[in-house]
Amino acid sequence: MTTEIKPQVDVRQPVEYTDARVNANIPAGPIEQKWSKHKFEMKLVNPSNRRKYTVIVVGTGLAGGAAAATMAEMGYSVKAFCYQDSARRAHSIAAQGGINAAKNYRNDGDSVYRLFYDTIKGGDFRAREANVYRLAELSVNIIDQCVAQGVPFAREYSGYLDNRSFGGAQVSRTFYARGQTGQQLMLGAYQALSRQVAAGNVDLNERTEMLDVIVIDGRARGIVTRDMVTGKIESHLADAVVLATGGYSNVFYLSTNAKGCNVTATWRAHKRGAFFANPCYTQIHPTCIPVSGDHQSKLTLMSESLRNDGRVWVPLTAGDPRSPDKIPEDERDYYLERRYPSYGNLAPRDISSRAAKVVCDEGRGVGPGGLGVYLDFTAAIKRLGESTVRERYGNLFDMYERITGENPYKGPMRIYPAVHYTMGGLWVDYNLMSTIPGLFVGGEANFSDHGANRLGASALMQGLADGYFVLPATISNYLAQGGLEKVDTTHSAVQEAVQSVTAQTQKFLDIKGTRTVDSFHRELGKIMWEYCGMSRTDEGLRYALQRIPELRQQFWTDLRVLGSGDDLNQELEKAGRVADFIELGELMCLDALERAESCGGHFREESQTPDGEALRNDDDYCYVAAWEHTGEPSKAVLHRETLHFENIHLAQRSYK
Amino acid sequence: MKITVNVWRQKNASSKGRLEKYQVDHVSPDMSFLEMLDTLNQQLMAKGEVPIAFDHDCREGICGSCGVVINGLAHGGQLATTTCQLHMRKFKDGDNITVEPWRANAFPVIKDLMVDRGSFDRIIQAGGFISAHTGSAPDANGTPIPKDNADMAFEGAQCIGCGACVAACPNASAMLFTSAKVGHLGLLPQGQPERQQRVLKMVAQMDTEGFGGCTNIGECTAACPKEIGLHFISRLNRDLLGATLRGGSTVD
Ligand SMILES: Cc1cc2nc3c(=O)[nH]c(=O)nc-3n(C[C@H](O)[C@H](O)[C@H](O)COP(=O)(O)OP(=O)(O)OC[C@H]3O[C@@H](n4cnc5c(N)ncnc54)[C@H](O)[C@@H]3O)c2cc1C
Ligand code: SF4
Ligand code: FES
Numbered sequence: 001m002t003t004e005i006k007p008q009v010d011v012r013q014p015v016e017y018t019d020a021r022v023n024a025n026i027p028a029g030p031i032e033q034k035w036s037k038h039k040f041e042m043k044l045v046n047p048s049n050r051r052k053y054t055v056i057v058v059g060t061g062l063a064g065g066a067a068a069a070t071m072a073e074m075g076y077s078v079k080a081f082c083y084q085d086s087a088r089r090a091h092s093i094a095a096q097g098g099i100n101a102a103k104n105y106r107n108d109g110d111s112v113y114r115l116f117y118d119t120i121k122g123g124d125f126r127a128r129e130a131n132v133y134r135l136a137e138l139s140v141n142i143i144d145q146c147v148a149q150g151v152p153f154a155r156e157y158s159g160y161l162d163n164r165s166f167g168g169a170q171v172s173r174t175f176y177a178r179g180q181t182g183q184q185l186m187l188g189a190y191q192a193l194s195r196q197v198a199a200g201n202v203d204l205n206e207r208t209e210m211l212d213v214i215v216i217d218g219r220a221r222g223i224v225t226r227d228m229v230t231g232k233i234e235s236h237l238a239d240a241v242v243l244a245t246g247g248y249s250n251v252f253y254l255s256t257n258a259k260g261c262n263v264t265a266t267w268r269a270h271k272r273g274a275f276f277a278n279p280c281y282t283q284i285h286p287t288c289i290p291v292s293g294d295h296q297s298k299l300t301l302m303s304e305s306l307r308n309d310g311r312v313w314v315p316l317t318a319g320d321p322r323s324p325d326k327i328p329e330d331e332r333d334y335y336l337e338r339r340y341p342s343y344g345n346l347a348p349r350d351i352s353s354r355a356a357k358v359v360c361d362e363g364r365g366v367g368p369g370g371l372g373v374y375l376d377f378t379a380a381i382k383r384l385g386e387s388t389v390r391e392r393y394g395n396l397f398d399m400y401e402r403i404t405g406e407n408p409y410k411g412p413m414r415i416y417p418a419v420h421y422t423m424g425g426l427w428v429d430y431n432l433m434s435t436i437p438g439l440f441v442g443g444e445a446n447f448s449d450h451g452a453n454r455l456g457a458s459a460l461m462q463g464l465a466d467g468y469f470v471l472p473a474t475i476s477n478y479l480a481q482g483g484l485e486k487v488d489t490t491h492s493a494v495q496e497a498v499q500s501v502t503a504q505t506q507k508f509l510d511i512k513g514t515r516t517v518d519s520f521h522r523e524l525g526k527i528m529w530e531y532c533g534m535s536r537t538d539e540g541l542r543y544a545l546q547r548i549p550e551l552r553q554q555f556w557t558d559l560r561v562l563g564s565g566d567d568l569n570q571e572l573e574k575a576g577r578v579a580d581f582i583e584l585g586e587l588m589c590l591d592a593l594e595r596a597e598s599c600g601g602h603f604r605e606e607s608q609t610p611d612g613e614a615l616r617n618d619d620d621y622c623y624v625a626a627w628e629h630t631g632e633p634s635k636a637v638l639h640r641e642t643l644h645f646e647n648i649h650l651a652q653r654s655y656k
Numbered sequence: 657m658k659i660t661v662n663v664w665r666q667k668n669a670s671s672k673g674r675l676e677k678y679q680v681d682h683v684s685p686d687m688s689f690l691e692m693l694d695t696l697n698q699q700l701m702a703k704g705e706v707p708i709a710f711d712h713d714c715r716e717g718i719c720g721s722c723g724v725v726i727n728g729l730a731h732g733g734q735l736a737t738t739t740c741q742l743h744m745r746k747f748k749d750g751d752n753i754t755v756e757p758w759r760a761n762a763f764p765v766i767k768d769l770m771v772d773r774g775s776f777d778r779i780i781q782a783g784g785f786i787s788a789h790t791g792s793a794p795d796a797n798g799t800p801i802p803k804d805n806a807d808m809a810f811e812g813a814q815c816i817g818c819g820a821c822v823a824a825c826p827n828a829s830a831m832l833f834t835s836a837k838v839g840h841l842g843l844l845p846q847g848q849p850e851r852q853q854r855v856l857k858m859v860a861q862m863d864t865e866g867f868g869g870c871t872n873i874g875e876c877t878a879a880c881p882k883e884i885g886l887h888f889i890s891r892l893n894r895d896l897l898g899a900t901l902r903g904g905s906t907v908d
Binding site for chain 2: 066069070073084085086087088089091093094103105141143144145146147148149150152153154155156157158159160161177178180182183184187190191192194195197198206229258259260292293295296297298300398399402403405468469472516518560562563567568570571
């Protein structure tokens with residue numbers, strides 16, 4: 001299975017770190033049996049006792065929605081929260097392209113092992129083997145579950161499920177629902193959740209933002225929330241807390257994430273003792289619509305599935321002023337096909353994005369500011385006909401036209417990389433429990449399965465694996481261990497958390513400076529994109545580490561939030577999120593500086609091969625960097641969890 | 657471009673609202689409608705005025721958060737387009753644009769352009785699901801589903817729950833929304849066992865929420881950003897009739 005990888009020349013043993021604070025609790029035994037063995041060995045809660053336990057789930061996306069619905073079905077009392085006006089609107093709804101599963105319905109050589117292998121390799125050997133294997137194993141159950149719920153995946157004329165290919169894989173294992181896969185999976189989870197709400201098993205709180213975690217006797221016992229309509233700040237107590245609050249791409253201001261996506265829930269948990277792992281691992285997606293001006297509020301992704309049929313190119317010569325149709329074939333550079341002949345336009349995201357940056361840096365970019373490359377469907381339209389292309393990608397083409405005013409059936413699209421996903425997140429062990437006992441983290445909010453680069457169509461898979469299958473099992477095990485004293489709202493820790501949230505909310509209103517929240521957010525985003533974006537250097541990161549604390553200082557002295565805290569105030573909501581983004585930004589730069597190697601989405605210019613590919617350094621960096629908060633982001637303490645590759649040999653990644 | 661907007665301002669659910677006139681000076685044709693409102697908000701805050709509240713999240717037409725009535729048309733009237741996808745190149749320099757929240761008894765205004773669409777969630781909670789316990793599912797390819805059925809189910813499933821259909825309907829009916837879900841699930845074999853109960857319960861909830869009755873006007877489908885067709889309403893009516901005739905029994 002490893003034949004296509006060239007072994008590394010240097011076989012020096014990686015440094016072994018042992019830090020009890022980041023013990024991954026990986027079950028013993030062969031990788032194929034770890035999860036089933038663990039499931040058998042875990043303790044269970046008797047069905048009649050489950051009602052007595054309350055589980056808080058923050059987030060109703062794929063991970064949170066699935067976890068809340070499933071635990072409610074099992075009989076637990078669940079309290080769920082989201083900041084949108086409806087649970088259905090969690091950002092998972094926006095995922096386009098598809099979800100992977102090792103069903104091997106194509107008979108093209110797929111298997112659980114191959115999906116495991118592709119994900120480890122795609123993640124550039126920076127993910128935990130045991131977690132990834134479990135993910136691949138559960139992938140098949142996810143598709144079954146979703147179809148049973150009525151998720152209308154694309155089908156062939158035979159009536160059987162259809163598949164497409166995604167980057168970083170040579171098999172066709174991606175299930176999809178036109179360009180709206182996330183929407184359909186999300187609605188499946190939302191409907192399962194709605195059923196439990198109606199049954200009285202889930203107390204669902206929309207337009208409610210979680211602003212702190214309550215830790216009592218070292219365990220997570222609740223959260224503090226603010227009702228976004230009335231401004232009421234309240235505590236909620238429970239026996240276990242799940243954070244499934246999504247990713248933090250919006251630290252860059254411009255990203256493909258929804259405007260409300262934020263790091264607040266996980267950051268506040270970090271400040272209460274949860275370690276933050278690999279914060280610098282961010283994914284820059286190669287196919288997004290380029291920025292059109294300073295008014296830009298977010299970026300729009302064009303699904304990677306487009307690369308199945310679209311060809312990426314730029315003019316051969318820098319500054320070529322001709323329109324694309326005037327440039328003959330032999331004066332075009334299909335640079336992905338040229339550099340990565342075996343994967344071509346389906347090279348993984350990190351590689352494709354960097355390749356786009358390289359040609360744009362050479363002055364060969366197209367469109368305003370030279371920040372764009374062509375994604376061309378001419379050949380596909382000729383080969384398949386316009387109606388087939390429309391059937392496959394119609395909604396994406398329409399989306400492109402609405403935003404740019406250009407018709408992509410007539411000429412090539414212009415695309416450019418944009419921040420899309422964050423592989424980093426709260427550190428969790430094999431049970432998805434953070435370093436605060438009783439605080440579990442699922443979906444994009446944790447760091448666990450994608451290493452330094454996530455393959456397309458695996459975030460949906462991970463969110464649902466965590467939500468439907470992993471969390472319900474591991475949380476039951478946690479609750480069954482017992483030892484949870486009764487707590488009530490008079491506890492000093494509860495009072496303290498409520499007071500600290502109240503005080504912070506008031507503080508934003510009291511600064512009465514001159515600058516809006518957005519102006520700070522944009523400035524932070526520029527710093528992050530410039531110095532902690534597609535490529536990073538020691539010097540740039542050090543500069544950013546100087547600039548961000550200055551920005552934080554200005555934020556806390558010159559911010560202006562109008563209105564009051566006692567009613568709906570969107571500026572106030574944003575202020576809290578941006579305050580956390582600024583602190584997170586600093587930790588990201590610190591993490592990126594510390595990791596003086598290139599791996600996956602983290603490209604350190606100092607560490608590259610002669611032909612410009614990312615060069616890992618397994619001797620020194622084969623670990624998960626888990627940061628402990630000690631008061632200031634700059635003073636965070638690093639804990640290292642050494643990664644062991646027992647099944648797949650560490651090797652330099654090659655997609656040539 | 658310079659644009660004049662008349663925006664509905666309402667402090668909270670219990671206060672009275674009114675239209676306020678503002679001028680937005682630097683509008684680029686490449687801006688989305690919401691980016692134009694962002695620009696206006698920055699302008700307002702610079703003058704010390706409280707910005708306009710409006711719902712939005714994905715800004716790419718899929719989450720269903722956004723939605724305002726623009727010059728009398730839900731989402732602005734461009735075919736298959738949500739408010740967040742509408743771009744200013746559809747307007748001209750000097751235009752006067754009126755911006756109001758969805759108007760319906762079942763969607764009370766919370767603040768400015770934001771309304772409460774919890775009634776939609778309660779319609780789904782009443783029966784808009786297939787009861788498939790996690791872990792109980794057979795192999796996904798166990799039941800082939802004719803492509804046409806699957807495609808049509810998908811059509812209904814595309815509803816984003818934005819509420820434009822209600823806002824566009826003179827009766828403020830939620831028929832299109834409800835029928836989209838009834839149709840989606842009713843077209844699939846997995847959805848059959850609960851089909852009759854589903855339609856009865858969802859329609860009952862729709863009535864309880866205070867949505868108006870459907871008189872087949874068709875404004876809903878014209879405003880729907882996902883182009884959900886009126887045939888879903890016919891389908892719902894057939895299911896409803898069948899279920900009522902059988903006295904709501906699920907035995908066929
Ligand atoms: C445009 C786009 C396209 C994508 N396409 C694909 C694809 O084709 N395939 C794929 O596998 N992946 C894709 N992804 C990635 C994938 O969609 C996400 O990683 C995944 O959906 C995240 O799910 P989640 O459940 O972890 O979080 P989310 O769905 O983001 O949910 C977060 C939840 O947390 C809540 N929340 C957050 N903070 C708070 C707070 N402080 N208080 C209360 N509630 C809070 C929110 O309200 C929400 O309910 C895409 C991502 C984007 C942006
Ligand atoms: S039917 Fe159309 S208009 Fe109505 S809520 Fe659904 S998507 Fe919106
Ligand atoms: S903001 Fe999501 S549909 Fe408009």
